[in-house]
Amino acid sequence: METNTGKQQLNNEIFPTELEEIRQRRTTLNLDTTDIDNPPSTQSPSTQLGLVGLALSGGGIRSATFCLGVIQGLTRHGILKSVDYLSTVSGGGFIGSCLSSTLNCTHAKPEDSSDFPLHHEPGKVESETIQHLRNSSNYLAPGxxxxxxxxxxxxxxxxxxxxxxxxxxxxxxxxxxxxxxxLRWQIHESVSTVLLSVVGLCIALFVTFPYLSRLMRRRFNWNQRNLYELLLSAALLTTCGVVGVMAIMFPMVEYAVEHSWQEVIQAFADHYLLSTTHAWTWLPILAVITLFLIVGKASERFGLPVSIWASRSKSICKPSAKTLRA
Structure with missing residues (x-):
């Protein structure tokens, strides 16, 4: 969907604007515009339009030097002015930006003239533009x-x-x-009130769900049951998250204001992670979570073989039952 939208934007907006810019440039240079005159409003890029592109590849200063020679050769033979598109990368971008700046300068000379900044005749002194380009090749760490x-x-x-x-x-x-x-005490009281309300709501949802699902079994479709179960899960996770944050945040914030962060980390490790009292609180929770994950994986792993075995056993027992009845 996004690809089609981008293609439509290219054909309807971007490419027609490019063609209009190319037409104006060719008209200024007295070049032929027959191929691009009056194209369809939704014209897509095509070789039939006679567009010309010049690509200057990457490769550092060596590529820039090579591309400079190519540009000078195209200039000498009057081909550079026929180029409509310029694509550059890396080292090619170094010489390409120089070419673009010289062509877009207000007092720029035509490409086919001897006064063109990048024009060079073998055996003669290079222009100031080319000398500056060569001397500034170490632009990352100049002298x-x-x-x-x-x-x-x-x-x-x-x-x-x-x-x-x-x-x-x-x-x-x-x-x-x-x-x-x-405001730790005021926040603590407010959060406690909200937390009690959320816990009460969760309990009410958990208690009423079996009765509602049984009484309204025909009215509840799968999507409604799924949404209800997701709401229960979200409420449970929110409650657990708020309880966990409250249990850690308020003591840590109060301690962090008066101590360095190294002392805060050490106190957190001693009080919550290494304390035997809190270990007996966290270990059962971790054990239940681990057992839940193991059982879930076990049911996922062995559920399919058990169901296959049960179906096969059922198919084997059916003929035996018929024989006994006969």
């Missing part, structure tokens, strides 16, 4: 102390920019921590 310091400045600028992006989230976390610390 001079000031230029070399630019890399460090760019790195620091990037680090600072990334820090500023995450700064609002860090400040929000600090503000929420402070609010939780200052």
């Amino acid at each position: 001079g102390l000031l230029e070399k310091t630019r890399i460090l400045a760019l790195i620091l600028s990037g680090v600072l920019t990334n820090f500023i992006i995450f700064l609002p989230y860090i400040m929000l976390a600090v503000i929420l921590t402070e609010i939780t610390y200052e």
